[in-house]
Amino acid sequence: xxxxxxxxxxxxxxxxxxxxxxxxxxxxxxxVLAVLLSVYGYCAAGLARTGTVPPDALGYGAGxxxxxxxxxxxxxxxxxxxxPLPLPIGVLLNGLGLVxxxxxxxxxxxxxxxxxxxxxxxxxxxxxxxxxLLLRDHRVLQRYSYVCVVAALVLLLLPILFPAxxxxxxxxxxxxxxxxxxxxxxxxxxxxxxxxxxxxxxxxAYTGRRLWRMQFPTGRVLGPIMTIWLLSVGVLVLERDLxxxxxxxxxxxVLLYVxxxxxxxxxxxxxxxxxxxxxxxxxxxxxxxxxxxWLHPFATIEAGQGPNQLSQSLFAFAAGxxxxxxxxxxxxxxxxxxxxxxxxxxxAGEELGLxxxxxxxxxxxxxxxxxxxxxxxxxxPFGRLLAVGxxxxxxxxxxxxxxxxxxxxxxxxxxxxxxxxGGSSVVTNWAIVALLIRVSDAAGRQHEGQEAP
Amino acid sequence: MARYIRHACAFCALLLVAxxxxxxxxQVVQSRAYDANPANRRASIARYAQPRGDILVGGEPxxxxxxxxxxxxxxxxxxxxxxxxxxTGFASQLYGSTLLEHAEDGVLSGTDPLLAPFPLWNDVTRxxxxxGDVVTTLxxxxxxxxxxxxxxxxxxxxxxxxxxxxxxxxVSSPSYDPSVLxxxxxxxxxxxxxxxxDPEKPMLNRAVHETYPPGSAFKVVTAAxxxxxxxxxxxxxxxxxxxPYRLPGTTTRLTNEGDGCADASLRVAFEWSCxxxxxxxxxxxxxxxxxxxxxxxxxxxxxxxxxxxxSPSTFDPRVDKAxxxxxxxxxxxxxxxxxxxxxxxxxxxxxxxxRSPYLVERTTRRGGETVAGSGTHPVxxxxxxxxxxxxxxxxTDVVREGTGTRAAIPGATVGGKTGTAQHGVGxxxxxxxxxxxxxxxxxxxxxxxxxxxxxxxxxxxxGEISGGGDAAPIAREVMRAVLGR
Numbered sequence: 001x002x003x004x005x006x007x008x009x010x011x012x013x014x015x016x017x018x019x020x021x022x023x024x025x026x027x028x029x030x031x032v033l034a035v036l037l038s039v040y041g042y043c044a045a046g047l048a049r050t051g052t053v054p055p056d057a058l059g060y061g062a063g064x065x066x067x068x069x070x071x072x073x074x075x076x077x078x079x080x081x082x083x084p085l086p087l088p089i090g091v092l093l094n095g096l097g098l099v100x101x102x103x104x105x106x107x108x109x110x111x112x113x114x115x116x117x118x119x120x121x122x123x124x125x126x127x128x129x130x131x132x133l134l135l136r137d138h139r140v141l142q143r144y145s146y147v148c149v150v151a152a153l154v155l156l157l158l159p160i161l162f163p164a165x166x167x168x169x170x171x172x173x174x175x176x177x178x179x180x181x182x183x184x185x186x187x188x189x190x191x192x193x194x195x196x197x198x199x200x201x202x203x204x205a206y207t208g209r210r211l212w213r214m215q216f217p218t219g220r221v222l223g224p225i226m227t228i229w230l231l232s233v234g235v236l237v238l239e240r241d242l243x244x245x246x247x248x249x250x251x252x253x254v255l256l257y258v259x260x261x262x263x264x265x266x267x268x269x270x271x272x273x274x275x276x277x278x279x280x281x282x283x284x285x286x287x288x289x290x291x292x293x294w295l296h297p298f299a300t301i302e303a304g305q306g307p308n309q310l311s312q313s314l315f316a317f318a319a320g321x322x323x324x325x326x327x328x329x330x331x332x333x334x335x336x337x338x339x340x341x342x343x344x345x346x347x348a349g350e351e352l353g354l355x356x357x358x359x360x361x362x363x364x365x366x367x368x369x370x371x372x373x374x375x376x377x378x379x380x381p382f383g384r385l386l387a388v389g390x391x392x393x394x395x396x397x398x399x400x401x402x403x404x405x406x407x408x409x410x411x412x413x414x415x416x417x418x419x420x421x422g423g424s425s426v427v428t429n430w431a432i433v434a435l436l437i438r439v440s441d442a443a444g445r446q447h448e449g450q451e452a453p
Numbered sequence: 454m455a456r457y458i459r460h461a462c463a464f465c466a467l468l469l470v471a472x473x474x475x476x477x478x479x480q481v482v483q484s485r486a487y488d489a490n491p492a493n494r495r496a497s498i499a500r501y502a503q504p505r506g507d508i509l510v511g512g513e514p515x516x517x518x519x520x521x522x523x524x525x526x527x528x529x530x531x532x533x534x535x536x537x538x539x540x541t542g543f544a545s546q547l548y549g550s551t552l553l554e555h556a557e558d559g560v561l562s563g564t565d566p567l568l569a570p571f572p573l574w575n576d577v578t579r580x581x582x583x584x585g586d587v588v589t590t591l592x593x594x595x596x597x598x599x600x601x602x603x604x605x606x607x608x609x610x611x612x613x614x615x616x617x618x619x620x621x622x623x624v625s626s627p628s629y630d631p632s633v634l635x636x637x638x639x640x641x642x643x644x645x646x647x648x649x650x651d652p653e654k655p656m657l658n659r660a661v662h663e664t665y666p667p668g669s670a671f672k673v674v675t676a677a678x679x680x681x682x683x684x685x686x687x688x689x690x691x692x693x694x695x696x697p698y699r700l701p702g703t704t705t706r707l708t709n710e711g712d713g714c715a716d717a718s719l720r721v722a723f724e725w726s727c728x729x730x731x732x733x734x735x736x737x738x739x740x741x742x743x744x745x746x747x748x749x750x751x752x753x754x755x756x757x758x759x760x761x762x763x764s765p766s767t768f769d770p771r772v773d774k775a776x777x778x779x780x781x782x783x784x785x786x787x788x789x790x791x792x793x794x795x796x797x798x799x800x801x802x803x804x805x806x807x808r809s810p811y812l813v814e815r816t817t818r819r820g821g822e823t824v825a826g827s828g829t830h831p832v833x834x835x836x837x838x839x840x841x842x843x844x845x846x847x848x849t850d851v852v853r854e855g856t857g858t859r860a861a862i863p864g865a866t867v868g869g870k871t872g873t874a875q876h877g878v879g880x881x882x883x884x885x886x887x888x889x890x891x892x893x894x895x896x897x898x899x900x901x902x903x904x905x906x907x908x909x910x911x912x913x914x915x916g917e918i919s920g921g922g923d924a925a926p927i928a929r930e931v932m933r934a935v936l937g938r
Contacts, residue, residue, distance in 0.1 A: 254464070258457045298490070307492040317479045318487030319495050325579060331495055354480040358473060365469050372462040376455055388458055395465040399472060408475040 038095025048328030081444025120423030124430030145195030243414030324353025506584030602927030618808030668874025671783030724855030735781020
């Protein structure tokens with residue numbers, strides 16, 4: 001562990017002759033595999049629904065392939081030491097998400113979401129390329145941490161000016177596009193948390209008063225971060241976006257723990273979480289209903305009102321069984337509202353079965369693990385915290401929404417990263433992957449003893 | 454810091470494990486319960502995703518399937534719906550199914566494991582076999598003749614092939630068109646309400662699910678019991694029965710419609726349907742033997758399956774002598790379905806052998822390949838062969854010169870028995886007209902058809918109600934249809 005404030009060691013001797021493989025070839029091969037898998041899924045869904053291979057399958061494959069190839073080239077040029085896994089995983093999950101949304105579109109001709117999603121995915125990959133090309137070193141972000149936090153709060157507050165949709169006030173509409181600014185705020189807040197904690201972690205860990213074996217940091221250090229955090233959570237409660245609020249909360253606790261190593265933080269965090277949950281659960285009828293649904297998913301059926309969304313989602317997962325019905329052969333549209341966004345995983349569960357669902361979870365797990373790996377390899381605290389923060393965002397997002405639709409935890413609306421319909425979410429997650437690539441490249445360079453260019 | 458990163462990583466791994474375990478819980482452990490939840494529409498969607506198999510009469514389907522392009526894609530349709538409704542029943546997306554549609558649902562909907570090419574094939578491939586067909590034993594001409602004969606009057610007809618137990622006709626009137634119940638729209642709901650509240654009860658299957666007092670038609674059973682017990686050895690010997698007959702232990706006097714019943718022989722009494730003679734015979738036979746004979750014919754048996762259940766016909770075994778006297782002429786608590794009375798005629802025709810009636814010849818795959826035969830049909834010796842011979846003689850006399858002359862068919866031997874059954878409080882209801890009979894073409898080795906007809910026509914005059922007048926012509930037309938004359 002390095003002390004705060006120390007810079008990375010000066011450049012060592014020039015690299016030895018026996019160089020570590022950069023593994024870009026593996027990345028390319030995996031990308032080709034990911035594109036082929038997506039095209040295969042596209043064909044399978046088309047075959048099952050209409051009996052013919054969709055004529056635009058080649059075009060679709062070429063489009064995704066070209067996008068992925070550009071991203072790969074950007075990595076090759078600017079981040080040659082990066083980890084080879086995050087990009088193919090992103091491509092595969094995004095391609096699979098497009099297939100699932102397209103497959104649902106086939107049954108809802110009046111409401112097509114896949115073309116829009118494709119545009120957003122292109123934008124996301126574009127952002128990935130821009131970040132990869134322009135951000136030479138992640139440590140630049142540290143300087144802009146306060147800009148990030150201001151931007152994040154502005155983004156979080158924006159939707160208050162717009163009307164609520166389905167009980168949540170999280171969208172803004174610009175030129176016919178609806179955007180969820182809260183999605184972008186995730187990354188910005190993660191950057192800010194990482195920067196702030198990297199600067200102040202010693203103060204947080206070793207100063208302040210002792211209260212019966214518990215070390216409490218001084219208000220001066222704790223104040224700003226608590227304020228920001230409370231503000232963000234407060235805004236979210238106002239906007240009724242519980243999933244994101246839960247995500248921020250957990251992210252904050254995890255980063256605080258990683259930065260200071262104080263288990264006390266976890267205890268305090270859990271206590272606050274329980275208090276917050278109980279309070280919100282009692283005060284907010286919306287939230288209270290979600291908790292009731294989670295405890296008794298079939299209550300509406302027993303009351304003779306027909307199945308609610310959660311029970312329909314459980315039915316879809318159950319119908320999939322171990323191997324799934326096959327793409328295009330399930331009936332997840334019975335879920336009704338939000339099938340393509342929050343409940344997209346139910347379609348995956350029904351049509352790909354437990355096997356497919358496990359594969360998807362493992363893809364996310366690999367992405368998260370790669371983030372942590374980069375964090376462990378780096379030697380400076382900001383990079384470490386940033387990597388851990390980004391990986392945790394992915395992990396927590398997956399857990400909150402996947403746990404919600406499978407009845408593990410109360411359902412809170414949130415987009416499944418890369419899979420779900422939701423432009424802002426796709427773009428944000430591509431940004432996360434770009435930052436992970438950048439961080440892992442830094443870790444690789446450090447291993448090679450090279451400074452960032 | 455590395456240590457804490459590892460801890461955080463372990464925490465994320467824990468979340469992953471929780472997700473996987475929970476997914477396995479939902480998708481594997483509890484999946485059956487979720488699939489079977491009545492609110493889960495998947496089973497219905499799968500069921501109606503393919504055309505339903507057909508019910509065949511004489512090699513021709515009497516059912517069909519209509520592609521509605523809705524979520525529940527195929528709806529049941531019927532050709533000659535009202536004619537075959539007492540056999541097919543309905544198959545509704547809202548109200549389930551009845552009769553053959555219900556009993557053979559596994560074959561028709563394709564879920565029967567026997568339809569799969571290999572055992573467990575469908576479970577592994579998640580496929581569903583195409584619906585199979587059900588080949589019935591019905592005779593189209595007989596069915597149509599019966600329906601035509603009833604002509605919308607309330608009543609029912611059941612016809613059986615005595616040698617095998619195959620049901621040749623099963624008609625109930627007034628009937629309804631089952632196709633109005635097939636779908637799931639609003640029209641189906643209103644049709645359901647209309648049919649259920651109709652005072653004419655068009656959805657009641659009178660041939661198997663309604664029991665009537667059989668009246669004089671039951672005298673076949675009483676005669677069989679008397680002959681079997683040896684109480685009567687000579688058909689032409691006087692029976693020493695008074696007219697009117699005072700019911701034992703009461704002051705009630707039983708009378709007859711016609712004259713010449715006092716001390717009449719069994720042949721005359723049977724020909725002219727003398728109540729006094731048969732009431733006394735029943736009392737002389739005794740409750741034990743009467744009950745045993747009725748049971749042998751199929752009364753008090755709730756186990757008959759065609760494959761759908763038939764309402765049990767009743768002969769009350771706990772009666773005093775006066776009640777036994779009334780029971781023996783088909784009154785009091787004696788009640789029978791038309792199918793049961795057809796079985797009585799069939800047992801007489803077949804020399805005392807009674808074969809369980811059945812309606813399904815075989816079930817086949819979509820292409821016509823047989824999946825299952827009709828199974829085994831138990832045979833029962835109801836009475837001594839000699840008793841059956843004498844009963845046949847009595848029944849042919851009825852048609853030749855008694856109350857059932859209107860059932861005669863040229864070129865065939867026909868035996869029958871009329872019945873006019875009193876019912877209602879104080880017998881105030883309009884009597885039911887019964888006719889049970891069997892027929893054997895002169896060229897045939899044994900009788901080819903046994904039939905029972907009941908007409909309950911509330912609009913007719915009391916005087917005109919008689920088995921011989923109303924029911925016999927219908928029976929004749931059905932028998933002619935089977936004999937091809």
